[in-house]
Amino acid sequence: MQLREFMLAALMLLQTFAASKGFTQTCTLQLNGQILESHSRQPLSFATISIKEINKGAIADEKGRFSIEGLCPGNYTVVCSMVGCEHAEHEVRVEQSLIRDFYLEATAVELGRVEVVEKAIAPASTQPQQALQGASLESGKALGLGEALKRLPGITTLNTGHSISKPTIQGLNGNRIVILNNGVRLEAQQWGDEHAPEIDPFIASKVSVIKGAAGVRYGADAIGGVILVEPEPLREKPGIGGQVAVAAFSNGRTGLVSAAIEGALGGKLPLSARLQGTFKRGGNVQSPDYFQRNTGLEELNYSWALGLKKEKFSTALYFSIFSTELGILRDAHIGNLTDLELAIERGRPLSDGAFTYELGRPKQNVLHELFKWQFSVETGEKSKLQIEAARQFNRRQEFDAHRPFGNLPDELTRPQFEFEITTYTLDLNWEHRWLPNTRGSIGAQGLHQRNTTDFGALIPDYSAQNGGVYWIERWRKYPSPWEIEAGVRYDAKRLSISTQGTDTIGQDLQFSNASGTAGVIYHLAEATLRFNAGTAWRAPHPNELYSDGVHHGAAAYELGDPNLRPERALNFSLSTNWTRPKKFDATLSLYHNRISDFIYLEPQSVPKLTIRGAFPAFHYRQTDATLTGFDWTAQVFLLPQLTLESQGAVLRVWNRNAGDYLIFMPADRFTHGFKYTFGPTADEAGERPFLRLAMTNVLRQTRAPQGDLAPPPPGYTRFDAEAGMTLQWGKKTMEIGFSVFNLFNAHYRDYLNRFRYFTDEVGRNMLLRAKLIF
Amino acid sequence: MIQNKFFSLPMMFVLSLFATTILVSSACNRDDDDNNPNEEELITSVILTFTTPGGTSTSFSFKDTDGDGGANPVVQDITLAAATNYTLAVKFLDESNAADVEDITVEVAEENAEHLVCFSVEGGVPQPTVDDTDDNGKPLGLQNRLTTTTSGTGKLTVSLKHQPNKGAATPCSTGDTDVEATFNVAIN
Numbered sequence: 012m013q014l015r016e017f018m019l020a021a022l023m024l025l026q027t028f029a030a031s032k033g034f035t036q037t038c039t040l041q042l043n044g045q046i047l048e049s050h051s052r053q054p055l056s057f058a059t060i061s062i063k064e065i066n067k068g069a070i071a072d073e074k075g076r077f078s079i080e081g082l083c084p085g086n087y088t089v090v091c092s093m094v095g096c097e098h099a100e101h102e103v104r105v106e107q108s109l110i111r112d113f114y115l116e117a118t119a120v121e122l123g124r125v126e127v128v129e130k131a132i133a134p135a136s137t138q139p140q141q142a143l144q145g146a147s148l149e150s151g152k153a154l155g156l157g158e159a160l161k162r163l164p165g166i167t168t169l170n171t172g173h174s175i176s177k178p179t180i181q182g183l184n185g186n187r188i189v190i191l192n193n194g195v196r197l198e199a200q201q202w203g204d205e206h207a208p209e210i211d212p213f214i215a216s217k218v219s220v221i222k223g224a225a226g227v228r229y230g231a232d233a234i235g236g237v238i239l240v241e242p243e244p245l246r247e248k249p250g251i252g253g254q255v256a257v258a259a260f261s262n263g264r265t266g267l268v269s270a271a272i273e274g275a276l277g278g279k280l281p282l283s284a285r286l287q288g289t290f291k292r293g294g295n296v297q298s299p300d301y302f303q304r305n306t307g308l309e310e311l312n313y314s315w316a317l318g319l320k321k322e323k324f325s326t327a328l329y330f331s332i333f334s335t336e337l338g339i340l341r342d343a344h345i346g347n348l349t350d351l352e353l354a355i356e357r358g359r360p361l362s363d364g365a366f367t368y369e370l371g372r373p374k375q376n377v378l379h380e381l382f383k384w385q386f387s388v389e390t391g392e393k394s395k396l397q398i399e400a401a402r403q404f405n406r407r408q409e410f411d412a413h414r415p416f417g418n419l420p421d422e423l424t425r426p427q428f429e430f431e432i433t434t435y436t437l438d439l440n441w442e443h444r445w446l447p448n449t450r451g452s453i454g455a456q457g458l459h460q461r462n463t464t465d466f467g468a469l470i471p472d473y474s475a476q477n478g479g480v481y482w483i484e485r486w487r488k489y490p491s492p493w494e495i496e497a498g499v500r501y502d503a504k505r506l507s508i509s510t511q512g513t514d515t516i517g518q519d520l521q522f523s524n525a526s527g528t529a530g531v532i533y534h535l536a537e538a539t540l541r542f543n544a545g546t547a548w549r550a551p552h553p554n555e556l557y558s559d560g561v562h563h564g565a566a567a568y569e570l571g572d573p574n575l576r577p578e579r580a581l582n583f584s585l586s587t588n589w590t591r592p593k594k595f596d597a598t599l600s601l602y603h604n605r606i607s608d609f610i611y612l613e614p615q616s617v618p619k620l621t622i623r624g625a626f627p628a629f630h631y632r633q634t635d636a637t638l639t640g641f642d643w644t645a646q647v648f649l650l651p652q653l654t655l656e657s658q659g660a661v662l663r664v665w666n667r668n669a670g671d672y673l674i675f676m677p678a679d680r681f682t683h684g685f686k687y688t689f690g691p692t693a694d695e696a697g698e699r700p701f702l703r704l705a706m707t708n709v710l711r712q713t714r715a716p717q718g719d720l721a722p723p724p725p726g727y728t729r730f731d732a733e734a735g736m737t738l739q740w741g742k743k744t745m746e747i748g749f750s751v752f753n754l755f756n757a758h759y760r761d762y763l764n765r766f767r768y769f770t771d772e773v774g775r776n777m778l779l780r781a782k783l784i785f
Numbered sequence: 786m787i788q789n790k791f792f793s794l795p796m797m798f799v800l801s802l803f804a805t806t807i808l809v810s811s812a813c814n815r816d817d818d819d820n821n822p823n824e825e826e827l828i829t830s831v832i833l834t835f836t837t838p839g840g841t842s843t844s845f846s847f848k849d850t851d852g853d854g855g856a857n858p859v860v861q862d863i864t865l866a867a868a869t870n871y872t873l874a875v876k877f878l879d880e881s882n883a884a885d886v887e888d889i890t891v892e893v894a895e896e897n898a899e900h901l902v903c904f905s906v907e908g909g910v911p912q913p914t915v916d917d918t919d920d921n922g923k924p925l926g927l928q929n930r931l932t933t934t935t936s937g938t939g940k941l942t943v944s945l946k947h948q949p950n951k952g953a954a955t956p957c958s959t960g961d962t963d964v965e966a967t968f969n970v971a972i973n
Contacts (some may be wrong), residue, residue, distance in 0.1 A: 226942055249795060250795055251795050251798060272798070274794070274795035274799050275799070276793075276795050276796055276799055282803075283799070284798060286802060315802055315805060317802060317809070344961055345961050346946075346961035346962030346965075347961075347962040347965050349944075349962060349965060350960075350961050350962050353958050353959075361950060361953075380814050381814060402813070404813065404814045404815065404816070412947065412948060412961055413947045413948075413961070413963060414880065416827070416828070416887070416889050416892055431816040431817065433815075433816050444825060463816055467818070492892065551954060559854035559855065560852070560854045561853040561854075563927065568853065568854070570854065610954065619853075619854075620858055621852075621853045622831065622964055622965075622966055623853075623962055623964060623965050624854075624944075624962065624966075624967075626853075674847055739844045754817040
């Protein structure tokens with residue numbers, strides 16, 4: 012047989028936890044698949060595939076099919092070869108049993124080299140990184156992105172009612188975190204507390220979070236961390252497939268349907284395509300004692316993708332639209348401080364309300380559109396260049412309870428606020444392996460953005476330009492237990508503020524700064540230790556510079572400061588993952604985040620008088636803040652079928668200049684539960700039927716500054732139950748899940764819900780969902 | 786073989802999507818640049834007009850013509866005569882553009898069921914009584930009576946409520962507040 016060299020790489024499936032090298036015979040995961048020739052789609056008979064670390068392998072059968080059993084979760088070096096050939100090593104991350112076909116391309120050179128046309132695997136972060144997967148992700152998607160992420164330790168949400176959830180990483184949110192939507196950083200109106208990320212969670216096959224300052228790799232302003240929302244790679248296997256997901260909630264009588272269909276051509280024109288859409292509609296939700304008036308929502312999202320993948324390059328187009336109409340709790344819409352005080356005194360909505368799907372004022376209409384082009388090309392044997400260009404457009408309209416004054420008919424339907432922001436981004440990333448045992452990337456990012464405020468001069472019109480360059484290198488030499496990463500980045504930002512309402516400002520601001528990261532991973536037999544020190548910085552946002560007005564939802568007068576300096580974060584994290592098969596799997600992260608010139612709203616002693624009455628005044632100020640905390644997640648396998656699950660997060664925040672706490676920081680929260688798994692414990696692909704009962708305890712936030720209109724609410728305990736199973740017939744898979752949130756219909760309020768003044772949280776809510784993959 | 790592939794289902798799907806791509810991408814949403822951010826009308830001024838039975842009118846205003854932020858509102862102190870039956874008319878204006886003053890009272894009167902003018906008093910100021918009703922026969926508060934007795938000083942707060950529950954025991958503690966203007970009052 013001819014000598015063949017196989018170049019193999021595999022996409023990481025559901026990520027993460029750490030690389031564990033403690034392989035024992037008791038591990039139960041499988042890697043199955045088929046090795047095919049990418050042009051002819053003919054199986055490559057009798058190729059061998061093996062895993063270096065454990066000397067495990069398999070020989071593909073006549074049809075190219077292989078199966079490797081007994082894998083622990085972790086990072087593996089996969090070696091693929093045929094008889095007598097030189098072999099090449101590739102990293103594969105195994106989180107659960109996975110089925111993967113490898114497409115190898117035979118080129119016409121003498122040695123008959125075979126190469127894989129797959130994306131290289133991003134190495135594991137030296138920072139704590141966690142992903143949502145399996146049933147948790149599936150039932151979370153129905154709840155929405157923010158609520159889904161809350162299932163990860165250290166992630167909370169800042170809510171405005173039940174439908175607006177801003178994900179918060181270790182206490183930080185909004186402009187302090189970066190959300191990558193299919194590789195493109197989400198650019199919308201993140202500055203607003205009631206502005207939730209505009210992403211359809213159903214596009215994602217994987218949602219993961221990197222905790223802590225991750226400025227170098229993901230953009231300077233990733234002070235709190237990064238959320239990565241990644242779709243399934245486009246289908247490569249010729250044919251048509253797809254999936255349909257449906258879900259129904261008892262509370263709010265919310266229903267949703269999401270479907271995707273994809274196809275791929277083989278042969279000379281390896282085009283792939285996908286069309287995806289989601290529709291969701293819900294009515295007024297119910298707290299234990301009453302309906303929350305005007306809390307319905309309607310969401311319609313769709314996306315399409317087209318990809319072309321050749322041996323040396325690949326290119327793809329992606330387009331998505333997210334549009335939503337969100338009702339805002341009528342009782343939370345107040346005109347002035349007196350109204351707010353009356354509402355707090357009342358402690359509940361004025362009337363018990365009733366169920367309706369009808370949606371009136373106050374409400375939000377939000378549209379987000381993303382168009383992206385991506386191109387990646389092999390630049391030699393050991394490097395790859397990726398180019399990504401994207402345009403995003405976001406329109407946010409906010410409607411107060413009161414329609415605008417004025418007699419023209421078009422004013423009846425006008426919003427009080429309308430912001431439109433258009434963003435162009437260009438990202439270049441060059442991955443390389445220059446030296447033995449190292450891999451790295453050099454990249455550049457550019458952004459041009461224009462924001463116009465069409466109604467309501469809350470923030471000024473502005474345009475912004477960002478430019479950044481970075482360089483990261485990673486070293487590991489097997490079998491050394493050390494893995495080292497370091498990176499630097501430099502960014503410059505220009506902000507041109509033109510007008511605010513009828514006032515001309517004409518300020519031109521420039522900021523520039525460097526960021527860095529350094530981290531190590533130490534691999535032990537059963538555990539992985541990670542340490543990372545990272546920096547990030549963020550220029551003040553125009554709302555922090557130029558706010559001048561009453562924020563009616565909060566009954567607060569907010570005044571910006573045009574002289575604010577950028578804030579800088581220095582973040583240390585130490586995390587460990589310890590896995591002992593069939594005994595336990597635990598991850599603990601400790602962090603300390605020092606943010607200098609942290610921008611926050613400082614309460615003023617003199618209230619601001621307006622025609623609506625006097626409002627408490629807040630000015631944007633800067634301080635030095637520290638955020639220190641830890642979070643964990645652990646699974647203890649008590650019996651072969653019974654698992655104890657535990658997770659928790661503790662955070663302490665200090666405003667060092669004022670000697671006080673900072674507002675809206677998550678209280679300590681803990682979740683404990685049991686998961687019972689049915690069926691055999693033997694190796695099995697997919698998730699086995701399970702039943703889970705979880706108890707969440709959230710303590711009272713006793714560390715809150717003065718200046719809030721009502722003290723933080725008491726702590727609470729909430730129970731949730733979940734069951735799921737997977738059915739399989741032929742090539743079709745059906746996942747069914749049933750969840751009950753707030754099982755005992757508990758009355759509670761959460762400190763991080765801005766509507767806690769007005770209403771209890773949503774009562775018992777049952778979710779029935781099904782997903783068919785064909 | 787090639788022929789077959791060309792008309793295969795995936796081929797048709799991919800190609801039809803390709804066509805849609807070209808259509809859709811040319812129809813991207815754009816910034817529509819309404820560019821008149823301050824056209825929205827606001828209430829910037831509250832005018833209280835007190836009229837004696839003899840027909841003598843005196844007006845006092847609370848004005849915040851630059852909106853919520855910026856300069857503080859300018860408030861005139863109210864001076865009334867003792868032992869007088871006044872009628873009290875309330876007017877709301879948008880004076881943010883001095884060249885184009887809008888009378889918002891007209892709209893309040895049109896949407897009378899949705900609105901309610903409330904008064905609260907402090908010190909020696911008598912409580913006004915509402916004289917007009919909305920289309921449902923409930924109080925509105927644009928036309929009122931105020932009868933002074935002895936001299937004294939105090940405060941009068943006028944508020945405009947939007948969507949109050951006019952059937953409630955205290956309708957003035959329901960709804961959201963569009964205006965809340967407090968005047969100093971001297972009765973001589």
